[in-house]
Amino acid sequence: MSAVRFDYRGERVVVTGAAGLIGRALVARFAGAGARVLAVDVDADGLKVHDGAPGVDVLAGDLAREDVADAVFERLRAAGGGLDVLVNNAAMTELRTPFADIEAGVWDAVVAANLRSVYLLSVRAVRYWRDAGRGGAIVSMSSPGGSRAHEDQSVYDVTKAGIEALSRAIAVELGGLGIRANCIAPASVVGAVRPATDIPSGRTTSPEEVADAALFLASPAAAQLNGHVLHLDGGLHARLRTDPSQEQLRD
Structure with a gap:
């Protein structure tokens, strides 16, 4: 699939969750458009996928920790550049637990990884841009679960709704x-695109x-999109039911 043509030469971009499937694509696309990218992830081994990539630096650490968030901006300063774009992509996505069975410690861990990390980096970014008297852009990954519920993913959905609310607050x-803050809510993201009957476009x-x-x-x-959620889901959010066999029922 060919890349959309954008020119980010001379710009500095931070991508979190850079070792994951979406994170790797984000780093490659921004670097390919000419940006200098700082790829951040808690998975130090996973970040090795970016070894030798032109225009890409890496930093390993838990972004729910303030010292790690500070380290991101220290690395930017040490590299002699500021920040133009922050992409909040890091998240815990694997938890599948009925709400009645979630322990407080698990709830707190997911909120920290998915929402606290976005706050810690975003607040530092907006302070930097405000104090420098310049603008900047934040793009955060949400989910269809930010506005509709998954089965057994209540805490994940809560964090994504929180990210959308935070983006609106920053925009306002x-x-x-x-300073702009927007979200992308993708659905069914996989490495190799395949058919998907529950998505109106028919594929992942x-x-x-x-x-x-x-x-x-x-x-x-x-430039005029701010506080916006882009539903990159092949029409999933537009559909009343995700099970086509139920479409004959009236509401």
Whole structure:
């Protein structure tokens, strides 16, 4: 699948969750568009996938920790550059537990990984841009679960709804300074696109399509998009039911 053409030469981009499927595509697309990318992930071994990639630096650490969030910006300063785009992609996605069975410690861990990390980096980014008297762009990964419930993923869905609310707050409070915050809510992202009967488009979403959407949202082409959630889901959010066999029923 060919990349959308955007020019990020001279810009500095931070991508979190950079060792994962979507994260790898984000790093490749932004670096391919000319950006200098800082790829961040708690998985130090997973970050080795970026070894030798032109324009890519890596940093391993738990982004739910303030010292790690500080280290991200220290690395940016040490590299002699600021920040133009923050892409909040890191998340715990594997938990599948009925709400009645979730322990408080598990709930807190998912909230920390998915939502606290977004807050810690985003607040540092907006402070940097505000104090520098310049704008910047935040793109955060949400999910269809930010507005509709998955089965047995209540805490994940809560964090994604929180990310969307935080993005709206940033847009409202800081939009006048040229600071934008938007979300992408992708569905069924897999490495190799395959048929999917529960999605109106009839197929899953590729990581590269998510990355291309991020390139767009962070670019001047999206200058008037702020506090927006882009549903990159092949029409899933538009559908009343995801089970086509139930479509004959009336509501």
